[in-house]
Amino acid sequence: MDLTYITSPSSSPLQRLLFLPSRNNPSIVTSLPIKNARIKSSFFTNPNPNSICVSASYGGSSIVSTDDDDNNNTSSSSSQAKKLRKLLGSPGIHLGPACFDALSAKLVEKAGFDFCFTTGFGxxxxxxxxxDTGLISYGEMVDQGEQIMQAVSIPVIGDGDNGYGNALNVKRTVKGYIKAGFAGIILEDQVSPKACGHTRGRKVVSREEAIMRIRAAVDARKESGFDIVIVARTDSRQAVSLEESLWRSRSLADAGADVLFIDALESKEEMKAFCEVSPLVPKMASMLEGGGKTPILNPTELEETGYKLVAYPLSLMGVSIRAMQDALTAIRGGRMPSPGSMPSFEEIKEILGFNNYYEEEKLYATNISQVASQRGYFSASNNTYSTQENVQGDKDQKIESVQDPVIEVFTPEVYEKYVTDDSRGPFSGIWSRKLRVKITGRDGSEKLDIKIPAGFLEGITSIVPALVGVNIKALLDDAALEEGGKVLLDFKDTMGDRIQVFLE
Incomplete structure (x- = not known):
């Protein structure tokens, strides 16, 4: 345990803070006032090497702050890495479809898989x-990874390509993937620009540089303090020879790789030979769907061969492309996609979490929703009006948020006390005249039907924007000698709704 004196920015008594030596989450056990203490260093040794803590004492109570802004993100990565390592140590073979965005990752998790990969191709x-020819950048891959990691709770192994440069770039890539929340990262030994697996034109860096990349990744992991799983991939089978790929696999394992992967092996015999290299290090296979160089084996065959992890890189991307093509063909032909080719709207909402959202929304409901139960309400964010029937009929929209205030439409009785027949001026007696505002939707439905004092007509333009610019006084002057019930306005707005204003 570490007792440390902290600098105070004022003359208030300093305090001594007692910390438990937990690396990730130091805890204050007790705080002991020390009067007339001598001021010492304003920084102190924090048990968490990734953050700096500053503490000051004001009136006997300590304030502790840290610069550990990235800790929340990286702690997620640490937790996911532990899950992945537990998976690697468990019996059997583990299948991981490759995702390419947050939605595809969410679908993988909902399907019951324990982990998944990201695919640079996808x-x-x-x-x-x-x-996938090296056109996408490190920043774009990390950004996509952050969106994916926020959508799921299963471990994800990120495609780190060739590290996007030299050994120092590799270190930055590994640290960036840790902050994004990845449980693991795949690093390959291709030159830049890289080429997609199983495609032509692949070239690899020298043996020394390939090994140095993995050493740099291991160093980045140590410096970060989070145990991300490093998957070392070599493309030398296709670029050079089988013998070269086996040699590199052994060397990459010696450099600290946690999982080994040779891309584009061309036979069961080659796959077996690979699994005999560094037998204590787990092996990964990629079952490239649709016609790659590697034989497609079922999970039982892959496990018998010696593999621990299996990636299916194109399944989700491939079926998505074909499904979208089929749907577009149907729409172009004037048809809807067949019901069997897509989930129902209710199923889509469930997948995306609408129902969970509605349940959580209830926790933050406020009494502002009571105002919407009046005859009409107005949404200030989109300049729309609605009646009580609309509110009751729309079960999906229970409340308006605090940031989206409701403007209540009052009945004339509320304003009767403001009637001033004896007042002077151009609008003398206007509050004694009553108007009826009626709005009929283009489908014939009644959207609004209220009676208001004539003097309030200008105020109602915020609810019915189509009335902006109406000369109320001129309308009333023209109707001064008319009996009640005269139509002052009758027109259709840009939405096709019929707006009517009557003098009662």
Missing amino acids: ISAARLGLP
Whole structure:
């Protein structure tokens, strides 16, 4: 335990803080006032190497602050890495479809998988609409990864390509993936610009540089203090030879890789030979769907061969492309996609979490919703009006938020006390005249039907924008000698709704 004196910015008594030596979450056990203490250093050794704490004492109570803003993100990565390592140590083979965005990752988790991969091929396709040929950047991959990690609670192994540069770039990439929340990262030994697996033109860096990349990744992991799983991939089978890929796999394991992966092995025999390399280090297989170089084996065969992890890189991307093509063909032909080809609207809402959102929304409901139960209400955020029937009929919209205030439409009786027949001026007696404002939707439904003092007509323009600019006094002057019930205005607004104003 560490007892440390803290600098106070004032002459208030300093305090001594007693910390438990927990690396990730130091806790104050007690605080002991020390009067007339001598001021010492304003910084102190924090048990968490990733943050700096500053403490000051004001009137006998201590205030502690940290610069540990990234701790929340990286602690998530640490937790996910533990889950992934537990998975690697458990019996059997583990299957991981590759996702390319938050929605596909959410679907993987909902399908019951224990983990998944990200695919650079898929992210480049979904985000850029471009081939996986080194065009997508580190920043774009990390950004996509952050969105994915926020959508799921299962461990995700991120595609780190070739680290986006030299050994120092690799360190930055690993630290960035840790902050994004990834449980693991795949790093390959290709040159820049890289090429997608199983495609032509692949080249690899020298043996020394390939090993140095993994050492840099291990160093970045140590410096971060979070045990991200490092998957070392070599593309040398296709670029050089099987023998070269086996040699590199052994060397990458010696450099500190947690999982080994040779891409584009061409036979069951080659896959077996690979699994015999560094037998204590788990092996990963990629079952490239649709016609890659590697034989497609079922999970039982892969486990018997010696694999621990299996990636399915194109399944979700491939079926998404075909489904969208089929849907577009149907729409172009004047048809809707067949019901069996897509989930219902209710199923889509459930997948995206609408029902959970509605349940959580109830926790923060306020009494502002009571105002909406009046005859009409107005949403200031989108300049729309609605009647009581609309509110009751729309079960999905229970309340208006505090930031979206409701303007109540009052009945004439509320304003009767303001009637001033004896008042002078151009609007003398206007509050004694009553108007009826009626709005009929283009579908024939009644949207609004209220009676108001004539003097309030200008105020109602915030509710019915179509009345902006109406000369109320001129209308009333023209109707001065008319009997009640005269139509002052009757027109359709830009939305096709019929607006009518009657003099009662």
